[in-house]
Amino acid sequence: MRRSVVRISAPGAGQDDEDARFWGSGFFIAPGWVLTCAHVVGNGGGDVLEGGAAFDVTAFDAGTRRERTRPGRVVLALPPPRPGGAPAGRWPLPDLALVEVEDAADAECLWLSDRSAxxxxxxxxYGWSRETGELGWRYGTGTATGGDAGGGAMLLRGEIPVAGCSGGxxxxxxxxxxxxxxxxRGxxxxxxxxxxxALRAIANERPGRALLHTVVRAHDRYHLQRYRSFGAGGWPGLQRPRAAGGFTPVLRAQLFARLAELTQPDGPGQVMTLVDEVKSRVLQDPYQPGVEHDPRTWREGVGLLYDLRDGAADVPERPDGPPRDLELEAVLLYAARVAAAVSGLGHAADRRPLSGLADWLIIQADQLRDGVRKDIHRLLHGGSDGFAEPDRRPVGDKVSLDKVRFGPVETEEDAGRARADVLVEIDPLMYGDLYPWRIKLLGENNRVTPLCDDTRGVPRAGLREALREPIAEALRQSDVGEHLAALQVVLPRELFDEPVASWRLTPPGAGDDVFDPHALPLGQRRVVVVRDRRRRDRPAFPEWHTRWRGTDRGPMTAVPLRGEVPVPGHDARRRESRHAAYARFVDTDPSAVPVYCGPVSQGPGAMALEAALAAGHAVVIWRCCTGEHDDCEEFHEQASRLVCEATTAEGLHRRLRSLRIRCADPESPDEDARWAQSIALLMDSPEDPTLSPPPLTAPGPRPGQGI
Structure with missing residues (x-):
C-alpha cells in the first residue's frame, strides 16, 4: 500500500516533509494515473483544477527504492470546475479527480474493485498527514456501514485517519x-x-467515456502483466480465494485484461442486458434485481455475477448430482456473450483480442457442466446449432481457433429492443405548488425497478431542469446499441400541455450550436408518450380495455375532440357540452382517435378530453401550443390522415418523430410539416400492470399456504 499511495503538494514542496504546502493524498490506479479527491488538488486554485498548472506528486520509486517527486496535472475533476476555474465552495460529491503523472510507468498500482460497493x-x-506534527504515513481500520440512495457516498465508522488522508x-x-x-472525517x-x-460519471459524455476506458484498460493490463512477471507478488497471487473453485483472483486478472482490449459498451444498458440474461439462465428461476446498477465497462458486468448466492460458490444442481460452480458458469457465459456482441460490431481492431478471449474461454469452459459449456461454444460459433464442439482437453492445453466463427447470437432475449422503457411519474400538487416525481425502469415480464424520486417535489417551472439528469441516467441504463428506450410520462391533467417531447437532456445553452443527436429534443430521437395520472388511482374499466384493443388492432380512424372543430375554429359560437361530448365519444368506433388543435390542460379542450377519457379513449393527439395560429382546419385534416396511415397505435411513433424533426428548424421549417408543431400524443394502456397499485392483502398466510 505504501508504495502505491502518494502525497500531493504545491510545486516544489514534494521533497520537503515539513513544508506547509502539503495538500493531501492519492493513489496510483494505473501506470501514470493517480486518483484523488477534487478538493485536494483544488488547494492549487482554478488553474490547477482546469489542468493548466502542474503540482508535485511524491511516491515510492521501485527503481531507486527511494521516494521520488514527479509533476502531476489534473485531466478531469468531478464535479467540473465552475466557470473561470473557481473551486467549489463545499466540494459536492463525487469530489474526484484523475491526475496524469509524468514518467510514472513503473508505479505500483492498487486493484480497483470491479463490483458495486x-x-x-x-x-x-491509508494516506499522509501532518496533524500529529510531522508529515507521515497514517492508516486506520473500520467498517463501511452504508451509503446514500444515489450511490455517491460511502459512510465509514472506526479508527478514521486524520486530516491529510483525504484522497487516499x-x-x-x-x-x-x-x-x-x-x-x-466527521x-x-x-x-x-x-x-x-462514482468514476462512472465521467463516462456520461463521449470524451470522458474514452478517458475512463483508457484508464481501466491500463489498470487491467498492468495487473495481468504484474502477475505474469511476479506471480505471488502481484495482486492476484496475494489474494486468498474465498471458496474452492469459483471465479478466483487469478482468473479475474486474466479475464479483465482480455475484456479491456475489446471495444467497450456505449452505455450501461448494453452491459445490464447481458447480465440479466446470464442471471436468468444460470439461476434458472425468475430473476428480479433488487437494485439497478450502472456499469460502464465490460469488467463491471462481471462484478455483478460472482457471489451469486451470497458468497456460496458451490450449489447442488440436484440432491444426488455434482455441485454447480455458479460463479464460473455465470462469468464465463457472460464473457462469451460479450465476445458475440463485440464481434457483431465488425471492428477490425477487435479481431485479435476476440481470438485470445475465445481461446481462453474454450479452455476454462471445460470445467463446466454440459449445458452451460455448450452454450458458450454455441456463442463462439455464431449461434450455429451444427457446430462441432472441440474435444475436451485438460485445463491449460492450447486450443486451435481455426474453426471458431464469431457472430452475434440471435436469441429470444436479443430480439432487437431496448432493455427497458423509462417511466416518469409526476403526482398532482401535494405541498403548495410542488409536484412530487419518480423515475422507474419498465423491463420485461412486468419488472419495475425504481431509480430515483423527489417525494417533496418541485414547482412546475422547475420540472424540466429537475428531471433532466435523472431522465438522462435512466435512458443510459435502458438503451442498448441502436435500440433506444421509450419515454412514458405519467402526468396529472393540468400538466398535459407540458412540452415533454421538446425537452433536452443537455443543460440550457449546451449543444445548441452542434447538430448532436444527444442534444436533440427527446421527441426527435425516441418515442415520447403522455399517460394519464388520474386513471391510475382506480382499476381499469371495460371501455378503456375495449378502446385500447381497438387502436392496437386497427385500422384507426380520427374523430374531433371537440364537436364544433375544425370547420368553425376555436372561436365557434356553438360549444359542445360535457354530456354531449361524452355521448358522442361513447358512440365512436373502438379504434377511433380523438384529435384537437389546441391545449387540453384547461378550457374547452380540457372539458372535451375529460369526456373522451371517461369514454375509455386510450390514444389522443393534440397540439399543446398556446400561441396564436390559423391552421386549425389543416391540423385536423393532416392529423386525420396521419392516424389513418399509421393504422395502429404503434404505427404512430415513427411518423410523429419524423414530423417533429421536419418542423423543428426555426429558420426554415418544412412547410408541409408546420401543422405538426407542438404535437403531443397520449398513449395510455390499461393493460400495463406496472403502473397499477398492488392490491392490499390481509396479514397472515396466503391461500394455499400452511401456517
Whole structure:
C-alpha cells in the first residue's frame, strides 16, 4: 500500500516533509494515473483544477527504492470546475479527480474493485498527514456501514485517519480491493468516502467515456502483466480465494485484461442486458434485481455475477448430482456473450483480442457442466446449432481457433429492443405548488425497478431542469446499441400541455450550436408518450380495455375532440357540452382517435378530453401550443390522415418523430410539416400492470399456504 499511495503538494514542496504546502493524498490506479479527491488538488486554485498548472506528486520509486517527486496535472475533476476555474465552495460529491503523472510507468498500482460497493465491509484507510506534527504515513481500520440512495457516498465508522488522508484509498480488507476514496472525517468515529463506482460519471459524455476506458484498460493490463512477471507478488497471487473453485483472483486478472482490449459498451444498458440474461439462465428461476446498477465497462458486468448466492460458490444442481460452480458458469457465459456482441460490431481492431478471449474461454469452459459449456461454444460459433464442439482437453492445453466463427447470437432475449422503457411519474400538487416525481425502469415480464424520486417535489417551472439528469441516467441504463428506450410520462391533467417531447437532456445553452443527436429534443430521437395520472388511482374499466384493443388492432380512424372543430375554429359560437361530448365519444368506433388543435390542460379542450377519457379513449393527439395560429382546419385534416396511415397505435411513433424533426428548424421549417408543431400524443394502456397499485392483502398466510 505504501508504495502505491502518494502525497500531493504545491510545486516544489514534494521533497520537503515539513513544508506547509502539503495538500493531501492519492493513489496510483494505473501506470501514470493517480486518483484523488477534487478538493485536494483544488488547494492549487482554478488553474490547477482546469489542468493548466502542474503540482508535485511524491511516491515510492521501485527503481531507486527511494521516494521520488514527479509533476502531476489534473485531466478531469468531478464535479467540473465552475466557470473561470473557481473551486467549489463545499466540494459536492463525487469530489474526484484523475491526475496524469509524468514518467510514472513503473508505479505500483492498487486493484480497483470491479463490483458495486457492498456494505457493510471491513476496511482499511491509508494516506499522509501532518496533524500529529510531522508529515507521515497514517492508516486506520473500520467498517463501511452504508451509503446514500444515489450511490455517491460511502459512510465509514472506526479508527478514521486524520486530516491529510483525504484522497487516499479505502481498501476492502476482505477482498483486497479498493472500494472508495477517503473524503473527510466527521464527529467521533464517523467518516465519509466516495465509492470508486462514482468514476462512472465521467463516462456520461463521449470524451470522458474514452478517458475512463483508457484508464481501466491500463489498470487491467498492468495487473495481468504484474502477475505474469511476479506471480505471488502481484495482486492476484496475494489474494486468498474465498471458496474452492469459483471465479478466483487469478482468473479475474486474466479475464479483465482480455475484456479491456475489446471495444467497450456505449452505455450501461448494453452491459445490464447481458447480465440479466446470464442471471436468468444460470439461476434458472425468475430473476428480479433488487437494485439497478450502472456499469460502464465490460469488467463491471462481471462484478455483478460472482457471489451469486451470497458468497456460496458451490450449489447442488440436484440432491444426488455434482455441485454447480455458479460463479464460473455465470462469468464465463457472460464473457462469451460479450465476445458475440463485440464481434457483431465488425471492428477490425477487435479481431485479435476476440481470438485470445475465445481461446481462453474454450479452455476454462471445460470445467463446466454440459449445458452451460455448450452454450458458450454455441456463442463462439455464431449461434450455429451444427457446430462441432472441440474435444475436451485438460485445463491449460492450447486450443486451435481455426474453426471458431464469431457472430452475434440471435436469441429470444436479443430480439432487437431496448432493455427497458423509462417511466416518469409526476403526482398532482401535494405541498403548495410542488409536484412530487419518480423515475422507474419498465423491463420485461412486468419488472419495475425504481431509480430515483423527489417525494417533496418541485414547482412546475422547475420540472424540466429537475428531471433532466435523472431522465438522462435512466435512458443510459435502458438503451442498448441502436435500440433506444421509450419515454412514458405519467402526468396529472393540468400538466398535459407540458412540452415533454421538446425537452433536452443537455443543460440550457449546451449543444445548441452542434447538430448532436444527444442534444436533440427527446421527441426527435425516441418515442415520447403522455399517460394519464388520474386513471391510475382506480382499476381499469371495460371501455378503456375495449378502446385500447381497438387502436392496437386497427385500422384507426380520427374523430374531433371537440364537436364544433375544425370547420368553425376555436372561436365557434356553438360549444359542445360535457354530456354531449361524452355521448358522442361513447358512440365512436373502438379504434377511433380523438384529435384537437389546441391545449387540453384547461378550457374547452380540457372539458372535451375529460369526456373522451371517461369514454375509455386510450390514444389522443393534440397540439399543446398556446400561441396564436390559423391552421386549425389543416391540423385536423393532416392529423386525420396521419392516424389513418399509421393504422395502429404503434404505427404512430415513427411518423410523429419524423414530423417533429421536419418542423423543428426555426429558420426554415418544412412547410408541409408546420401543422405538426407542438404535437403531443397520449398513449395510455390499461393493460400495463406496472403502473397499477398492488392490491392490499390481509396479514397472515396466503391461500394455499400452511401456517
Amino acid at each position: 457492498v456494505v457493510p465491509a471491513p476496511v482499511a484507510l 484509498p479505502v481498501l476492502d480488507t476482505g477482498r483486497g480491493a479498493v472500494i472508495g476514496v477517503s473524503k473527510g 464527529e467521533g468515529t464517523a467518516g465519509l468516502a466516495v465509492p470508486v463506482t
